[in-house]
Amino acid sequence: MGEGIKVEKLNAWFGKTQALYDITMEASANHATAIIGPSGCGKSTFVRCLNRMHETVPDARATGTVRIGDLSVYNGTAAVQIRRRIGMVFQKPNPFPTMSIYDNVAAGLKLNGFNDRKRLAEIVERSLKLSALWDEVKDQMHKKSGASLSGGQQQRLCIARALAVEPEVLLMDEPCSALDPISTGKIEELIFQLKERFTIVIVTHNMQQASRVAEFTGFFLLGKLIEFDKTEKIFTNPSDKRTEDYITGRFG
């Protein structure tokens, strides 16, 4: 089952430039939370801070508290361990091009020293089924490379890869931006199903997508969390005028 993520007074910098200001919010367990806002508002920075991907950028730093269950993300736990519990899928599908479909899904486990072949095969199958890709690739997953799949299939492969290490939270940074409408529909349907087992945080610039997949939505602007509420409230009667101006297209 998924765990919720609690964020308290999260601040982030790139060098001397502050990108996030005192973000406090909670992504509820087994729900999808959408993060929306105009370009440069800090959406992706925020999400990357949740699993310390932010640290991969030189001179980047963050302060504040991020907790997943009883684990504090910023208390000295190794980043690799954090990212095992908080997986991530990116805008551009990025399967390992030289690996087979099977090896792509198994990569995370193998890197962690997992070598039980029978159990590994079970996990790969389960992960590909969870990401609704199993039926399409089961007969060729050892022979075909991950890069040979279509864009939508590659993204589902990346989701399977993230799910294989059994995270509690799945972060998705504009996962459908590079996909056609049919593939987007399949990913959205998948998000709906994955919520039963995982907690999802999805960054999207597509407000209609946020309204379709997420129970909660946070609106960011200039590095601040302006409003956080149930999605239906945000999109029918937001409390803050800046939120309303953004979602009605008056700016952004």
Add this chain to the structure above:
Amino acid sequence: MRSRFQQGLEELRARLLRMGGLAEQAVDRACQAYIDRDLARCHAVLEGETLINATEREIDELAFDLLAMQQPMAVDLRFILAVTKINSDLERVGDQAVNIAERVMDLVELPKAELPVDIPRMAAAVAAMVRRSLESFIEGKAELAQAVLEMDNVVDRMKDEAFITLVKAMNEHPEVTRQALDALLVARNLERVADHATNIAEDVIFWVRGADVRHNVNQELPSRQEIADSH
């Protein structure tokens, strides 16, 4: 803001105001026809019905297109939904004007009778409600709409009083039964127009505040903060 969408919203607003004008005019004509026993005005009301119906369809079509093509959110979504509902109420106001005109056409065939009911006073109160509800839409002001809700009780009492006095008149003076019955139906038609004005006011409040105040006439208008807290 998306310019095509903005133009669409302004077009929708303009058409609804035109619809409001047609409906208001229909009721005014019908009521004046009652006062003056004027058949020509009655015919004008009946002829105007076609334009009201056509305008209703145009407005619904434009609203539907905007919903489908522009995916409006929040205040814009509420505005379009409110327009479709107000549109429907204004068409019904036109229908009530036709009903009044038909009663007048019947009355004109009958001897003039002095009836213990002040239809012109009731008509003036109802016309004020319709006008005020349309003003609240033009101004986008929930407070103006709230005032319309409070006026409905007055018209309801007028109708109830008309019912009592006209039934009494029918009992005491059977020779004016048909005239009294026509007047009673006109009072009922006017009360229905007032109800539609109330509906319009409620839809304006929904648009402006995001609050559903239907069936809560006697409660205070919730502020935006109260609506936010309730979620």
